[in-house]
Amino acid sequence: MFQLEAMLALLILAFLGTPTVLTQDYHGPEVGKHSCTSTPEEKNITSIRVFLQARSIVGIQFNYDDKDGQVYGSTAGKEMVARLSKEEHITGVEGSYSPSALTQIVFTTTQPRQLMVGYHVGIYQYSSYPDDPSFVLKGACVSWRAGGIKSILFLWGSENSSCVKYGHSG
Numbered sequence: 001m002f003q004l005e006a007m008l009a010l011l012i013l014a015f016l017g018t019p020t021v022l023t024q025d026y027h028g029p030e031v032g033k034h035s036c037t038s039t040p041e042e043k044n045i046t047s048i049r050v051f052l053q054a055r056s057i058v059g060i061q062f063n064y065d066d067k068d069g070q071v072y073g074s075t076a077g078k079e080m081v082a083r084l085s086k087e088e089h090i091t092g093v094e095g096s097y098s099p100s101a102l103t104q105i106v107f108t109t110t111q112p113r114q115l116m117v118g119y120h121v122g123i124y125q126y127s128s129y130p131d132d133p134s135f136v137l138k139g140a141c142v143s144w145r146a147g148g149i150k151s152i153l154f155l156w157g158s159e160n161s162s163c164v165k166y167g168h169s170g
């Protein structure tokens, strides 16, 4: 019993001692091309579009105040869009990925509701939340190769600021 407790305490210490591992979390293998996008000053995310081939997310686009953002990856295949209402913000993200590509993103919003893109087929699950619960989703960093978005890291910040921070998982 004592040993189990000691081990748990060590585990907790190990977690507390490695905040960079917990906070800079790419979901999926960080390979291929990289880029980041975040909300310009005074603007909000209005939609997030993904492009799917079979059940893999091969392209992703963040749009701010209804202006099309840059597409990372490919625009081939089927489109799915998570569209936010005015004054609606994203407060958490979960989803799944497979070894070959990101497969699903589920956004929880202030409405409150969930908006989903992709399919729940990936064998690995992820989640991302801001460290400060008043923060909202401001953008993301992605890595991609031909054939798939390989990984994604979500960026968080206060509604009225363009400054972004990493969040945490779980």
Ligand SMILES: *[C@@H]1O[C@H](CO)[C@@H](O)[C@H](O)[C@H]1NC(C)=O
Pocket (backbone or CB within 6 Å): 042, 043, 044, 065, 086, 087, 088, 159
């Ligand atoms: C962006 O979001 C903030 C906070 O909800 C809101 O006050 C503002 O009106 C929004 N801006 C636009 C252009 O919709």
Ligand SMILES: *[C@@H]1O[C@H](CO)[C@@H](O)[C@H](O)[C@H]1NC(C)=O
Pocket (backbone or CB within 6 Å): 158, 159, 160
């Ligand atoms: C953001 O700014 C809007 C308009 O100036 C204000 O109504 C809102 O309360 C602000 N939100 C935060 C989180 O400070």
